[in-house]
Amino acid sequence: MPTIVVDVMPKAELLDPQGKAVAGALTRLGVDSFSGVRIGKRFELVVDGDVDDETLATARRIAAEVLSNDVIEDVVSVEVVE
Amino acid sequence: MTARIGVITFPGSLDDVDARRAVRLAGGEPVALWHGSHDLEGVDALILPGGFSYGDYLRAGAIAALAPIMAEVKDAARGGMPVLGICNGFQMLVEAHLLPGGLIRNAHQQFIRRDQRLRVESTSTAWTADFADGEEIVIPLKNADGGYIADADTLARIEGEGLVAFRYLGVNPNGSLNDIAGLRNERGNVVGLMPHPEHAVEEGFGPDTRLAMRSGVDGRRFFTSAIASLVAAA
Numbered sequence: 609m610p611t612i613v614v615d616v617m618p619k620a621e622l623l624d625p626q627g628k629a630v631a632g633a634l635t636r637l638g639v640d641s642f643s644g645v646r647i648g649k650r651f652e653l654v655v656d657g658d659v660d661d662e663t664l665a666t667a668r669r670i671a672a673e674v675l676s677n678d679v680i681e682d683v684v685s686v687e688v689v690e
Numbered sequence: 691m692t693a694r695i696g697v698i699t700f701p702g703s704l705d706d707v708d709a710r711r712a713v714r715l716a717g718g719e720p721v722a723l724w725h726g727s728h729d730l731e732g733v734d735a736l737i738l739p740g741g742f743s744y745g746d747y748l749r750a751g752a753i754a755a756l757a758p759i760m761a762e763v764k765d766a767a768r769g770g771m772p773v774l775g776i777c778n779g780f781q782m783l784v785e786a787h788l789l790p791g792g793l794i795r796n797a798h799q800q801f802i803r804r805d806q807r808l809r810v811e812s813t814s815t816a817w818t819a820d821f822a823d824g825e826e827i828v829i830p831l832k833n834a835d836g837g838y839i840a841d842a843d844t845l846a847r848i849e850g851e852g853l854v855a856f857r858y859l860g861v862n863p864n865g866s867l868n869d870i871a872g873l874r875n876e877r878g879n880v881v882g883l884m885p886h887p888e889h890a891v892e893e894g895f896g897p898d899t900r901l902a903m904r905s906g907v908d909g910r911r912f913f914t915s916a917i918a919s920l921v922a923a924a
Contacts, residue, residue, distance in 0.1 A: 622794070
């Protein structure tokens with residue numbers, strides 16, 4: 609069944625407290641390969657039948673209006689996966 | 691006239707009963723409203739209470755901001771009706787775009803509960819008229835997602851137009867930009883804040899003061915302000 613995947617990330621210029629906490633935990637584990645961690649969200653919208661332009665447009669609209677808050681987050685991708 | 695103030699209960703609201711009690715103690719008539727309805731039952735003002743509506747799923751306040759009754763709340767707010775959002779209610783107001791900016795997880799990642807000192811930054815609103823400009827008050831703060839953020843342009847506009855209603859005093863409890871604890875809209879009818887005025891309305895049950903334990907009632911004037919303005923307008 610086709611699925612539309614929406615990825616949302618906190619805005620780069622704003623503090624991501626969860627990512628910062630994970631980065632701190634990695635440092636305590638002795639992992640020093642990564643200079644930062646940011647945590648976002650992945651939404652999977654399941655579609656019955658084919659994904660047409662209208663469905664994709666609806667997914668883009670709700671990604672912008674409901675799944676993310678443009679004050680604090682960016683929609684980084686809206687993609688169809690089979 | 692008795693001011694009728696509606697308090698909307700959402701799935702996961704915690705402080706709706708406390709808000710109704712605060713309205714009653716301040717001399718108003720509390721009206722219990724339901725999120726799934728489209729009826730404001732002719733109230734004169736509205737309170738969006740604290741709690742964890744929808745378990746804070748998606749974003750704090752985000753799903754509640756899409757509740758059926760919020761269509762009427764938005765219309766009423768744009769029409770000038772006094773609307774107060776407390777904690778989760780403040781989060782709903784920013785998610786509904788009735789106030790600017792957003793609220794994210796506290797910078798230290800912890801839930802915090804303490805009696806919080808605030809400075810009243812704006813007294814020309816429906817909910818703050820009974821305070822003095824710059825007055826220091828103490829009311830309880832309790833939240834996990836209280837970090838106020840906005841982009842640089844929005845923050846400059848908020849400060850330039852005097853839309854900060856309350857600022858944290860002492861150590862910033864959650865990483866909020868510019869120590870912002872609460873905001874007002876341009877018209878002054880919509881006010882939102884993270885701390886809880888409804889928990890500081892009756893002696894014996896409020897924050898400690900220098901005079902006596904649990905005697906703090908600084909929250910009461912939020913409600914008396916709105917009631918006085920409604921009675922005066924009637």
